[in-house]
Amino acid sequence: MSKLRPQSEYEKTAAFHFFRWLSGSKDPYLGEVEMQPQKETETPVATILDRMDERQMIRDKIYDVDKNRMLKFFNKIYVASAILFCIVLVGLLLYTVSYLPRTGNPSNPDNNIVSERYIENGLQETGALNIVAGMILTYRAFDTFGETNVLFIATCCVMVLLMIDDAILKKIEAHSGDRRFEPKNDVILQGTAFILCPIIFIFGIYIILNGHLSPGGGFSGGAILGAGLILYTSAFGFRKTQRFFDEHVYKIAKITALCMYGIIGSYFYITGANGIENHIPLGLPGRILSGGIILPIDICVGLEVACTMYAFYALFRRGGL
Amino acid sequence: MTLFQCILMGFLIVCAISVSFSKNLLNSVLIYMSYSLVMSVIWVCLESPDLAITEAAVGAGVTSILFFSTLKKIHAIQIEKEADEKTPAISMEESVEISDEEGGEAP
Numbered sequence: 001m002s003k004l005r006p007q008s009e010y011e012k013t014a015a016f017h018f019f020r021w022l023s024g025s026k027d028p029y030l031g032e033v034e035m036q037p038q039k040e041t042e043t044p045v046a047t048i049l050d051r052m053d054e055r056q057m058i059r060d061k062i063y064d065v066d067k068n069r070m071l072k073f074f075n076k077i078y079v080a081s082a083i084l085f086c087i088v089l090v091g092l093l094l095y096t097v098s099y100l101p102r103t104g105n106p107s108n109p110d111n112n113i114v115s116e117r118y119i120e121n122g123l124q125e126t127g128a129l130n131i132v133a134g135m136i137l138t139y140r141a142f143d144t145f146g147e148t149n150v151l152f153i154a155t156c157c158v159m160v161l162l163m164i165d166d167a168i169l170k171k172i173e174a175h176s177g178d179r180r181f182e183p184k185n186d187v188i189l190q191g192t193a194f195i196l197c198p199i200i201f202i203f204g205i206y207i208i209l210n211g212h213l214s215p216g217g218g219f220s221g222g223a224i225l226g227a228g229l230i231l232y233t234s235a236f237g238f239r240k241t242q243r244f245f246d247e248h249v250y251k252i253a254k255i256t257a258l259c260m261y262g263i264i265g266s267y268f269y270i271t272g273a274n275g276i277e278n279h280i281p282l283g284l285p286g287r288i289l290s291g292g293i294i295l296p297i298d299i300c301v302g303l304e305v306a307c308t309m310y311a312f313y314a315l316f317r318r319g320g321l
Numbered sequence: 322m323t324l325f326q327c328i329l330m331g332f333l334i335v336c337a338i339s340v341s342f343s344k345n346l347l348n349s350v351l352i353y354m355s356y357s358l359v360m361s362v363i364w365v366c367l368e369s370p371d372l373a374i375t376e377a378a379v380g381a382g383v384t385s386i387l388f389f390s391t392l393k394k395i396h397a398i399q400i401e402k403e404a405d406e407k408t409p410a411i412s413m414e415e416s417v418e419i420s421d422e423e424g425g426e427a428p
Contacts, residue, residue, distance in 0.1 A: 132371050207374065215370035223378035230386055309383050316390045 127282035128212035128291040137217070137294045141265050148301055151308045152258055158312060164319035186235070193235035200228035208302035212291035218301025225302065226309025233310070238318055247321040250307055257303040260296065268293050326366050332359050346397050350388045357381040 010016055020026050029035070062068055101108045118135050128134035136144050164172075207214075208221030233241045271278045283290030314321050322330075336356040343349045357380030364373035392398050 130371075216374050217371065220371060220374040220378060223375060223383060227378050227382040227386075230383065234386075309379075312383070312387060313390065316387055316394070 123285055126212075126291060126294065127285050128294050129285055130212055130214060130217070132215075133211045133217045133294055133298070134291070137211075137297050138268070138292070141268060141293070141297065144297075144301065145261060145265050148258060148261055148304050151304055152254065155254075155308050155311045158315050162315045162319055166320065169318070169320045189235045193231050197228055197232045197235075200224060200231065204228060204302075204306070208298055209288065209295070211298040212294040213286065213288070218298040219305050221298070222302035222305025223309060225306035226313075229306065229310040230313045233313065238314070245310070250311065250321050253303050254307045257300040257307075261300040261304075264293050264296055264300075326363065329359055329363050329366070333363070346392055347389075350385055350392065353388075354381050354385040357384075 062071065118131065118139065122131050122134050123129070126134035126138045128138075204221045204224035206221075207216035207224060208218060211217035211221065229241070229245065268278070268280070270276070278292075280292045282292045285291075289295070311321060333356060336352050336359065340349045340352045340356070343352060357376055360380065361373045361376040364370070364376055389398070
């Protein structure tokens with residue numbers, strides 16, 4: 001328990017002075033140190049012109065290749081050494097490549113017990129027909145979680161750097177609208193987007209939901225969804241996109257997806273690491289509802305990636321979602 | 322490796338070199354886009370359709386759109402108003418100057 005000191009005693013301590021200096025409420029030098037107001041130095045125009053002339057003369061002398069032998073020599077050496085360096089680097093890399101083992105050789109170091117297990121027991125243990133999805137979302141789910149976090153942090157950084165305050169954004173858009181850079185109501189673009197957008201969205205959702213059965217998965221499907229959103233936005237403007245996807249929806253979707261991934265993933269790790277029975281059924285391979293945790297995680301990753309792609313575009317373009 | 326794959330590989334190398342040698346930034350983004358498309362076809366040939374889908378969506382689609390919007394923001398692409406006034410093709414330095422003037426007027 002510390003004793004509560006009276007205000008007058010506290011004001012004498014070093015901590016009080018430090019915090020007062022830190023908050024900037026009192027300048028410690030003001031009134032203590034004699035200060036002179038700074039004089040404005042004036043340089044006559046003639047001197048400035050003289051100096052510029054001199055510098056121009058020096059520059060001419062240095063960069064005049066005819067007069068400066070040293071520079072001429074250096075330029076030649078520079079080009080020659082750059083070409084030589086490139087050739088040496090290419091040769092070195094090709095020389096190293098020639099020592100690599102040929103692909104498909106059974107005695108290669110990558111044909112070890114790990115990949116053998118993935119290929120032989122992958123279908124049984126994960127219930128996914130797509131071995132790649134089974135591998136990256138169950139055996140290596142922790143790595144993929146890290147990647148999803150990287151996407152989340154990347155959008156946070158872009159938001160910190162490029163997001164414009166809402167009030168300022170509204171003022172700018174009242175002045176010139178939210179289509180400052182794009183052609184307004186381009187018929188060809190809008191017609192193409194009207195036909196293509198639904199197809200792109202359905203294709204993206206198909207790839208996400210079918211990630212454990214066919215090629216693709218959360219990342220690819222999410223990227224396609226994000227590209228479709230970007231196409232829709234560039235054709236019809238931000239105001240129409242904001243009817244179904246504004247900052248509020250974006251935050252909810254993104255944070256929910258990341259948290260769901262975390263919860264499902266940690267349930268899976270904890271039960272798997274401790275040998276506890278896992279209550280997520282694997283299902284019959286080949287059905288849509290199979291593959292255990294792969295389908296929900298795919299949906300989470302897809303949402304995350306789609307939000308990231310769209311947010312990058314919106315923040316680069318407009319400075320707000 | 323089939324003839325088709327050889328042609329694609331050659332196209333990749335040509336693209337990669339011409340990106341760094343093209344003077345116009347818009348051209349280099351377009352070449353980079355075609356590079357990604359060819360790369361996604363090569364991924365299909367190498368039997369990895371997962372990567373092909375991702376490459377086509379991210380490499381050819383989203384990344385180049387981000388490049389385009391950045392180029393527009395720094396006024397490296399000619400704006401439509403200038404094209405309407407039938408000004409001759411503006412070089413990089415001049416367009417930078419124009420963008421500076423516009424930046425001063427904008428709120």
